[in-house]
Amino acid sequence: MKTSLSLVEYIVQKKRIHTEMMWPRRPKCSNDSTAVLVFVLVIFFVYTLMTYNEAQKENFKDLEGIEMSEGRMNNATLKLLEGIDVTEAVTTVTPEVKAYLKIAIVIVITDDTDPENYRVALDSMECYCKIHNYDFVLALDTGYNCTHTDKFFRRHCVVAKILSDYDAILYLDADVGVVNPERKIEEFLEDGIDITFVNRFYNWEIAAGYYLARNTEYAVGLLNDFADYEFKLPEGSIGTDNVALHLFLSEKLLPNSTLEVDLCRKVFNASQNFADLFSFEACIKTYFGVATHFGKVRIMKKGTGWARDGWLTSMVWHPELDFMLHGWKTNELVETPKEIVGAYQMIRNQWYNPMNGTIILAKCNPENTTWNMDSRFMGEKEVILASLRAFERDVAREQVRSGSRIDMLISQPDKPKRESPNTRDADGRLKKYFFW
Numbered sequence: 544m545k546t547s548l549s550l551v552e553y554i555v556q557k558k559r560i561h562t563e564m565m566w567p568r569r570p571k572c573s574n575d576s577t578a579v580l581v582f583v584l585v586i587f588f589v590y591t592l593m594t595y596n597e598a599q600k601e602n603f604k605d606l607e608g609i610e611m612s613e614g615r616m617n618n619a620t621l622k623l624l625e626g627i628d629v630t631e632a633v634t635t636v637t638p639e640v641k642a643y644l645k646i647a648i649v650i651v652i653t654d655d656t657d658p659e660n661y662r663v664a665l666d667s668m669e670c671y672c673k674i675h676n677y678d679f680v681l682a683l684d685t686g687y688n689c690t691h692t693d694k695f696f697r698r699h700c701v702v703a704k705i706l707s708d709y710d711a712i713l714y715l716d717a718d719v720g721v722v723n724p725e726r727k728i729e730e731f732l733e734d735g736i737d738i739t740f741v742n743r744f745y746n747w748e749i750a751a752g753y754y755l756a757r758n759t760e761y762a763v764g765l766l767n768d769f770a771d772y773e774f775k776l777p778e779g780s781i782g783t784d785n786v787a788l789h790l791f792l793s794e795k796l797l798p799n800s801t802l803e804v805d806l807c808r809k810v811f812n813a814s815q816n817f818a819d820l821f822s823f824e825a826c827i828k829t830y831f832g833v834a835t836h837f838g839k840v841r842i843m844k845k846g847t848g849w850a851r852d853g854w855l856t857s858m859v860w861h862p863e864l865d866f867m868l869h870g871w872k873t874n875e876l877v878e879t880p881k882e883i884v885g886a887y888q889m890i891r892n893q894w895y896n897p898m899n900g901t902i903i904l905a906k907c908n909p910e911n912t913t914w915n916m917d918s919r920f921m922g923e924k925e926v927i928l929a930s931l932r933a934f935e936r937d938v939a940r941e942q943v944r945s946g947s948r949i950d951m952l953i954s955q956p957d958k959p960k961r962e963s964p965n966t967r968d969a970d971g972r973l974k975k976y977f978f979w
């Protein structure tokens with residue numbers, strides 16, 4: 544049993560961490576720290592100082608006092624927390640506790656990431672965080688003593704480190720933007736669930752590019768183990784963290800199905816190309832089935848999470864369906880047509896800007912949840928649902944087709960492994976898709 548902190552002690556402690564975390568972390572390692580520090584400062588300069596303004600000063604002032612925390616809690620929460628173990632309190636996500644959790648949105652970049660290429664998405668995310676008093680953490684992955692050689696594994700180690708400073712973290716790819724700032728991250732926190740993954744919409748993959756994690760020993764351990772899975776992959780394996788996530792999760796969550804998972808492992812071992820990897824994922828998904836809850840881990844059904852790809856519906860969205868859209872890279876932005884008719888699937892590495900004008904960070908605060916969105920993308924709910932549903936049906940069909948290759952793959956004699964090709968684009972998505 545942990546020692547109970549008094550409420551005031553707890554708030555003071557939280558406050559301190561919170562204030563520290565408003566600033567980018569200092570790199571912990573000392574060897575190449577000067578270069579790293581300079582880079583972090585440059586990033587910091589671009590992202591924070593440029594947007595520094597009176598409103599933000601107000602925020603900082605608030606954060607130094609204790610009033611704001613109390614303001615965020617109602618009397619029921621105060622009563623709930625008085626004299627009880629706060630660690631227990633935050634693992635029970637009652638509505639009262641949700642109201643006071645310290646939450647951050649975390650985006651991990653590498654030193655070859657050009658933030659300009661994600662400007663619209665990052666601005667929408669930063670503005671969104673200001674509205675709901677979440678911290679916005681843009682983390683450079685060299686500053687966290689994570690020694691993984693593959694940046695896609697390294698990022699999960701970075702997230703695990705940052706998680707210890709928060710109650711919960713929503714980890715996102717850099718090209719995810721908010722379209723509906725009224726929605727809150729808390730709605731995805733579920734009692735008893737430490738980490739929530741989502742199924743990608745356009746295939747049958749569990750997304751490695753976004754998840755919601757609570758600060759528990761289990762979640763931190765899971766993320767570290769996932770990052771370290773880099774070292775467990777057999778020599779010459781193709782694919783990276785997105786493919787590995789399936790083996791990792793099945794080992795962790797299906798301990799009574801080792802025989803079945805080993806069948807899939809044979810598919811993985813035999814994989815020579817993308818088609819094979821997709822068949823491997825279909826194999827694993829067979830054993831996860833359509834269930835969503837696996838102990839402390841939740842894997843949300845397609846389309847029910849916080850984000851989906853924008854191209855699925857030509858960026859058309861509806862406030863009752865959508866929260867965030869994925870795929871906002873400046874170099875893939877195309878000009879919005881005069882009229883958008885329906886919610887059709889567009890070329891997948893293109894997007895239209897759903898905002899009318901640009902986000903003004905100085906005007907982002909809890910009182911302002913109205914953004915000027917381009918009205919051409921505000922679609923009809925039924926039209927969007929019908930379009931997504933039809934697509935979902937195609938994906939289910941493709942999953943079966945891909946799964947039908949499993950027998951062929953495990954029957955063939957062992958082939959020598961190929962050199963691991965560069966299977967991902969700069970953003971971490973598989974480069975090539977061969978179906979539909």
Ligand SMILES: *[C@@H]1O[C@H](CO)[C@@H](O)[C@H](O)[C@H]1NC(C)=O
Binds near residue numbers: 571572573688
């Ligand atoms: C980095 O990690 C290694 C291994 O976990 C540890 O021995 C070392 O002390 C860490 N260094 C810093 C600066 O945190």
Ligand SMILES: *[C@@H]1O[C@H](CO)[C@@H](O)[C@H](O)[C@H]1NC(C)=O
Binds near residue numbers: 618
């Ligand atoms: C909360 O409790 C304090 C003291 O017990 C009381 O003065 C205050 O009115 C209460 N606030 C609400 C909103 O009930």
Ligand SMILES: *[C@@H]1O[C@H](CO)[C@@H](O)[C@H](O)[C@H]1NC(C)=O
Binds near residue numbers: 797798799
């Ligand atoms: C695995 O099997 C054991 C023994 O039947 C059972 O107690 C346990 O709950 C099972 N674990 C899972 C994750 O299904």
Ligand SMILES: *[C@@H]1O[C@H](CO)[C@@H](O)[C@H](O)[C@H]1NC(C)=O
Binds near residue numbers: 806808809
């Ligand atoms: C897959 O390959 C690894 C490493 O080469 C090997 O240790 C393992 O036994 C193989 N698994 C199966 C099920 O073939």
Ligand SMILES: *[C@@H]1O[C@H](CO)[C@@H](O)[C@H](O)[C@H]1NC(C)=O
Binds near residue numbers: 670904907913
């Ligand atoms: C609210 O924030 C948006 C986004 O920056 C901005 O465009 C809009 O002008 C703001 N509205 C008000 C009333 O400040």
Ligand SMILES: *[C@@H]1O[C@H](CO)[C@@H](O)[C@H](O)[C@H]1NC(C)=O
Binds near residue numbers: 915916917
């Ligand atoms: C964009 O915003 C301007 C100014 O509020 C408005 O007049 C215009 O109709 C908007 N355009 C679209 C396509 O939403």
